[in-house]
Amino acid sequence: MRKEWYVLQVYSGMENKVKETLEERIKNLGYEKYFGKIIIPEVDELNYSNKRVQKIYIEKEAQIFVKKGKDVKKGDILAREPEIYAKTSGKIVDIKNFRKILVETEGKKYSKTFLIPESAGLLAGLKAGKKVRSETPFSKNLEYKSDVDGEIVAVEKVKRVVVENESKENSIYLLPRETFIHEKFKIGSKVQIGDKLCEPKEYKAKFSGSIDIRETPFHKEIKIIKTKKKNLFPGYVFVEMMYIKETEELVSNLPYVSTILNIGGKPVKLNKNEVRFVLRVMGEEAYQKRQVKEVRTDFELGEHVKIINGPFEYFTGKIKDFDLEKQEVQVVVTMFGRETTVTLSLGEIEKIID
Numbered sequence: 001m002r003k004e005w006y007v008l009q010v011y012s013g014m015e016n017k018v019k020e021t022l023e024e025r026i027k028n029l030g031y032e033k034y035f036g037k038i039i040i041p042e043v044d045e046l047n048y049s050n051k052r053v054q055k056i057y058i059e060k061e062a063q064i065f066v067k068k069g070k071d072v073k074k075g076d077i078l079a080r081e082p083e084i085y086a087k088t089s090g091k092i093v094d095i096k097n098f099r100k101i102l103v104e105t106e107g108k109k110y111s112k113t114f115l116i117p118e119s120a121g122l123l124a125g126l127k128a129g130k131k132v133r134s135e136t137p138f139s140k141n142l143e144y145k146s147d148v149d150g151e152i153v154a155v156e157k158v159k160r161v162v163v164e165n166e167s168k169e170n171s172i173y174l175l176p177r178e179t180f181i182h183e184k185f186k187i188g189s190k191v192q193i194g195d196k197l198c199e200p201k202e203y204k205a206k207f208s209g210s211i212d213i214r215e216t217p218f219h220k221e222i223k224i225i226k227t228k229k230k231n232l233f234p235g236y237v238f239v240e241m242m243y244i245k246e247t248e249e250l251v252s253n254l255p256y257v258s259t260i261l262n263i264g265g266k267p268v269k270l271n272k273n274e275v276r277f278v279l280r281v282m283g284e285e286a287y288q289k290r291q292v293k294e295v296r297t298d299f300e301l302g303e304h305v306k307i308i309n310g311p312f313e314y315f316t317g318k319i320k321d322f323d324l325e326k327q328e329v330q331v332v333v334t335m336f337g338r339e340t341t342v343t344l345s346l347g348e349i350e351k352i353i354d
Contacts, residue, residue: 001242003036005270005278006251007261007336008237014256015040018237021254034247036240041232041281054224055128056203057102057111057154062220068213071227078203078211078222084175086195090165092187100158100174102219103132105150111218115160115174116144128153153221163191176201236261236336238278243267261336273314274335280311297324297346305331309348316352317342 010018019038026035058064062081066072097118104111116122121140130152138144157177162170179199185191209224241247248267251260260267270278279285299305299319307315317333320341327346332339 001244003034003240003242005238005240005275006243006267007270008239008251008254009258009261010235010237011256011258012235015231015235015237018254018256022237022239022251025250025254029250031246031250034242034244037238037284038240039238039278039282039284040236041238041278042229043232043281053226054206054209055153056222057219058203058222060215060218060220064213064220064222066211066213066222068211070211071208072205072211072224073208074205076205078205078224079220080203081176081201083179083200084173084197086163086171086173086191086193086197088163088165088169088171089192090163090171090190092161092185092189092191093164093170094160094162095185095187096160097177098158098160098174100154100156101126101138101152102154102156103146103148103150104153105148108216111153111216112148112150114138114144114146115158120144126152127155161185161197173197232281233336238270243269263337268337270336276314277311277335296351299329299346299349299351304352305349306352307331307333307344307348308350310344312342312344312348322346 008018019040022038026032056078058079059081062079064079065077066079072078099116099118099122101114101116102111103114116138120143123137123140126138131150132146132152133149134145134147136146138146159173159175159177159180159182161173161175161180163173164170175198179201181196181198185197191197203222205224207224207226209226212223212225214221214223239251241251248260251257262268276285299322301319301321303319304316305319307313307317312333315333315335317331320330320332322329324346328343329346329349330341330343331349332341334340
């Protein structure tokens with residue numbers, strides 16, 4: 001007898017407790033051979049209530065390793081700014097530590113960079129997200145101030161390196177302090193054209209979340225918005241098992257379980273499309289999105305369509321609503337014996353031709 005998939009209807013909010021209790025009792029009774037996977041389908045959704053957002057501002061030539069709308073994990077590389085090379089030959093006549101403060105004006109129309117010498121003493125509290133007004137001081141000696149209204153989007157530690165050539169002309173480089181090759185370059189060091197002054201600078205995710213990318217005429221902004229888990233089907237726990245007397249009694253008598261999903265008293269086995277969806281949305285089964293060459297827009301409300309891409313592939317449903325500007329459509333499909341509305345792209349559905 002092979003294992004099939006069934007659905008337990010449980011008290012909403014107690015799904016994890018039911019899963020933990022079932023796993024414990026299976027182990028205690030030695031029923032492992034009767035059971036397979038136990039799943040509570042969850043997806044990540046943007047957690048706008050969480051104020052924890054990571055933003056990085058990078059130069060336009062930086063290499064980006066993430067894509068808008070995709071998820072990242074803590075420690076993933078987001079971007080890499082290239083190494084910086086000397087453009088002229090000469091001698092280093094000055095090296096000083098500075099703070100580079102990037103302020104984005106209200107309305108995000110443009111940004112301005114301020115350089116504050118470490119010797120001037122940076123005021124406490126100057127960090128990304130802080131609002132500033134014209135005349136807001138940046139240094140303790142009040143010598144350095146903002147001359148625009150806006151928001152600080154980045155505060156970076158940099159080395160200001162001055163290279164003087166034979167004609168007594170200066171070339172000034174602002175180099176990331178952590179990647180500046182300080183072992184090689186000091187005041188008085190000779191520099192040749194093409195010498196590498198600093199290593200590439202990498203930016204990594206400080207926490208897991210979803211990526212948003214915005215490009216301005218001056219730089220690129222990568223933002224990580226923290227996500228949270230959302231239960232796709234509150235009140236449901238999906239169990240792979242052999243449906244025999246022992247397993248029926250076990251799952252039916254679990255605390256917080258109302259019943260096994262059934263029709264007319266007969267337990268409902270999930271069909272292969274429903275099982276495929278559950279496994280795909282949980283990451284248990286890999287799938288590859290197809291490239292759609294042509295996206296149709298001649299759909300009508302109430303029209304029956306076939307889903308051809310993503311976790312819901314092979315399902316059919318009825319169009320409830322669509323947004324041509326966003327290229328999105330809402331389709332009502334029948335899953336586990338009830339109607340569920342899912343949001344898809346227009347490229348994920350096709351007309352059903354009789």
